[in-house]
Amino acid sequence: MRRIPPHVWLLAPALSFVAAMALFPLGYSLVLSFREWKLAASGAPGAWVGLANYWLLVSDDPEFLEALAATAVFVAADVIATLAIALGAALLIKRAGRINSLARVLMILPFVMSPALIGISFRFFLNPEFGIAHHLIGMLVPALAGRVWLADPTLAMIAVIASDVWHWAPYMTLVVLGGLASIPQETEEAARVDGASPWAVFRDVTLPQLLPVLGVVAVLKTVFALKAFDTIYTLSNGGPGTATQTLAYFVYQVAFNHYDMGYAAAAAYVLTAALLVLSVFYLRLVFRK
Amino acid sequence: MTTITLSGIDKSFGAVRIVRDLNLTVADREFLVLLGPSGCGKTTTMRMVAGLEHPTLGEIAFDGVRINEVPTQRRDVAMVFQNYGLYPHMSVAQNIAYPLKLRGVPAAERERLVARAAERVELTPYLARMPRELSGGQRQRVALARSIVRKPRVFLMDEPLSNLDAKLRVVARAQIKHLAQELEVTTIYVTHDQVEAMTLAHRVAVMRDGVIHQLGAPAEIYNDPADAFVAGFIGNPAMNLVDVEAEGAGVRAEGGLAIALAAPRPGRLTLGARAEDMRIVPASEAHFQAPVYTFELLGEATMATVMVGHTLVAIKAPKDLRLEPDTRIGVRFDPARLFWFDAASGARVRA
Numbered sequence: 001m002r003r004i005p006p007h008v009w010l011l012a013p014a015l016s017f018v019a020a021m022a023l024f025p026l027g028y029s030l031v032l033s034f035r036e037w038k039l040a041a042s043g044a045p046g047a048w049v050g051l052a053n054y055w056l057l058v059s060d061d062p063e064f065l066e067a068l069a070a071t072a073v074f075v076a077a078d079v080i081a082t083l084a085i086a087l088g089a090a091l092l093i094k095r096a097g098r099i100n101s102l103a104r105v106l107m108i109l110p111f112v113m114s115p116a117l118i119g120i121s122f123r124f125f126l127n128p129e130f131g132i133a134h135h136l137i138g139m140l141v142p143a144l145a146g147r148v149w150l151a152d153p154t155l156a157m158i159a160v161i162a163s164d165v166w167h168w169a170p171y172m173t174l175v176v177l178g179g180l181a182s183i184p185q186e187t188e189e190a191a192r193v194d195g196a197s198p199w200a201v202f203r204d205v206t207l208p209q210l211l212p213v214l215g216v217v218a219v220l221k222t223v224f225a226l227k228a229f230d231t232i233y234t235l236s237n238g239g240p241g242t243a244t245q246t247l248a249y250f251v252y253q254v255a256f257n258h259y260d261m262g263y264a265a266a267a268a269y270v271l272t273a274a275l276l277v278l279s280v281f282y283l284r285l286v287f288r289k
Numbered sequence: 290m291t292t293i294t295l296s297g298i299d300k301s302f303g304a305v306r307i308v309r310d311l312n313l314t315v316a317d318r319e320f321l322v323l324l325g326p327s328g329c330g331k332t333t334t335m336r337m338v339a340g341l342e343h344p345t346l347g348e349i350a351f352d353g354v355r356i357n358e359v360p361t362q363r364r365d366v367a368m369v370f371q372n373y374g375l376y377p378h379m380s381v382a383q384n385i386a387y388p389l390k391l392r393g394v395p396a397a398e399r400e401r402l403v404a405r406a407a408e409r410v411e412l413t414p415y416l417a418r419m420p421r422e423l424s425g426g427q428r429q430r431v432a433l434a435r436s437i438v439r440k441p442r443v444f445l446m447d448e449p450l451s452n453l454d455a456k457l458r459v460v461a462r463a464q465i466k467h468l469a470q471e472l473e474v475t476t477i478y479v480t481h482d483q484v485e486a487m488t489l490a491h492r493v494a495v496m497r498d499g500v501i502h503q504l505g506a507p508a509e510i511y512n513d514p515a516d517a518f519v520a521g522f523i524g525n526p527a528m529n530l531v532d533v534e535a536e537g538a539g540v541r542a543e544g545g546l547a548i549a550l551a552a553p554r555p556g557r558l559t560l561g562a563r564a565e566d567m568r569i570v571p572a573s574e575a576h577f578q579a580p581v582y583t584f585e586l587l588g589e590a591t592m593a594t595v596m597v598g599h600t601l602v603a604i605k606a607p608k609d610l611r612l613e614p615d616t617r618i619g620v621r622f623d624p625a626r627l628f629w630f631d632a633a634s635g636a637r638v639r640a
């Protein structure tokens with residue numbers, strides 16, 4: 001009899017845990033996406049319908065297409081704003097110093113806050129009666145005074161994006177800071193000696209060496225934005241109407257408000273496919289040599 | 290065509306004073322070497338000339354014009370960094386071309402100048418490579434090419450050979466010397482290696498703890514050291530330095546060994562003599578006698594070491610001599626090549 005080497009035994013518990021927690025739901029939801037299962041009618045999956053759920057999504061569901069559009073807007077704006085703020089903040093606090101190290105410590109706060117709490121806080125701040133942000137913004141930008149943020153499709157989308165950027169930008173700033181710290185200082189000094197202005201040093205020497213890290217931040221943030229749910233749920237509830245209903249929120253709606261599990265599984269798999277592609281991309285970026 | 294003047298330069302990091310009241314003029318087209326042990330402030334001094342560091346006190350001037358407030362990119366200096374500071378995302382050709390690009394040199398002209406600089410340091414076959422695909426010696430030459438592709442007012446080199454192996458270092462040293470003669474640009478070269486200093490420099494500034502101990506031509510520093518530190522730092526092997534007490538007609542080393550030399554003044558002194566300025570002689574002619582501690586074959590010569598007090602003293606001897614350990618030998622100094630220093634301050638005591 002062939003002996004099974006010890007490392008297999010040692011890895012077995014961890015592997016079976018991963019299989020149960022990640023691979024099983026992944027496989028089961030794929031199976032569900034090919035079946036019909038109205039939870040209100042039956043406690044168990046029903047007939048096999050092939051690709052009908054998927055076909056319905058793309059051919060006859062304006063709400064799904066709206067969700068796709070909202071997702072595109074949300075993800076694009078979220079990723080660009082996070083990248084810009086993280087890069088700017090990192091450059092601002094990269095020098096050693098008392099204020100900068102304090103800033104670095106404080107940056108971790110938004111990141112450790114629960115996304116649901118962030119959503120609720122933003123909701124309070126934007127409340128037209130007693131929200132401080134509502135009044136401050138109204139004072140600074142008179143055009144926005146008196147507008148009810150969460151009742152306006154565009155403003156609600158901006159609020160949702162802002163809350164997610166607020167959640168993630170500080171953490172991403174720390175990631176960019178790490179990237180900046182790994183750039184050899186001699187390269188930037190050599191550029192100055194060679195005659196480069198501060199802007200030229202950034203453009204020609206710092207930024208190119210930072211690109212791999214910025215790529216990682218962009219891919220990670222895209223993934224997190226695609227998955228964002230708690231903040232949207234607690235801040236805007238997908239509204240007004242369906243204005244801030246992203247794909248993740250749409251899946252939740254179909255599954256737990258319409259109880260249409262097969263259809264929700266198909267929509268979820270559209271999201272999963274996008275995430276899988278991004279994950280492969282991410283692994284390539286991180287582990288390329 | 291640039292004279293560099295450092296006047297009353299002080300540099301402190303926090304409470305630590307790294308460079309102390311440094312005064313130095315580097316003449317136009319001179320090759321000046323800053324020599325000193327690691328941590329003595331050589332790099333800091335050079336970085337102040339480049340504008341990468343700012344003096345706490347004092348003035349830096351090029352051709353008499355104060356440049357303290359001129360930012361690095363407008364000082365028109367070129368620098369070879371200790372770890373070369375190559376741009377890892379640019380090819381060798383792009384690295385060398387970067388200073389020209391910043392100066393708006395047209396592409397065709399740029400290409401011609403890059404080719405010429407690369408040829409000068411024998412890099413032509415590697416122009417398309419990335420820095421990570423090069424050996425240490427090749428990287429060093431890229432850094433060199435990048436600094437000579439234009440004609441800067443001042444060349445700065447910070448231990449450019451320290452990351453090379455011993456054999457390559459000799460070749461690269463010759464190359465730098467050749468380039469320097471050809472280019473005729475005022476140069477400050479930093480090293481802790483006294484052989485590099487002696488072979489390359491027009492003048493050497495020997496530094497310790499942020500202070501220049503002696504400034505002079507290599508031969509001057511070797512033959513006429515200003516103090517015990519310089520004497521002990523220059524030469525291979527280092528000059529023998531023995532603490533003695535003047536006594537009667539002679540001197541006595543720690544431990545009681547009598548040396549038949551007349552001291553220039555009474556009191557505690559340090560006696561200095563180089564290995565090649567001492568001879569092994571019969572007892573009747575000897576200044577002192579001691580048992581052999583070790584005996585080494587060097588190839589072109591031999592080296593006998595004896596213990597004087599608590600100090601090892603090396604004596605160069607003919608290549609065919611053979612000595613057993615513990616043999617008692619007589620040693621004679623060359624009186625014209627003998628140095629005396631104050632034992633406490635290290636200052637030279639002239640006869």
Ligand SMILES: Nc1ncnc2c1ncn2[C@@H]1O[C@H](COP(=O)(O)OP(=O)(O)O)[C@@H](O)[C@H]1O
Pocket residue numbers: 302307325326327328329330331332333334
């Ligand atoms: N940026 C800095 N901050 C604090 N100390 C420094 C800094 N740069 C150099 N030093 C200190 O100054 C001293 C001299 O450094 P350096 O000029 O690099 O010496 P060398 O080049 O002669 O070896 C060292 O003790 C070093 O630790």
Ligand SMILES: [Mg+2]
Pocket residue numbers: 328331332333447448
């Ligand atoms: Mg140094």
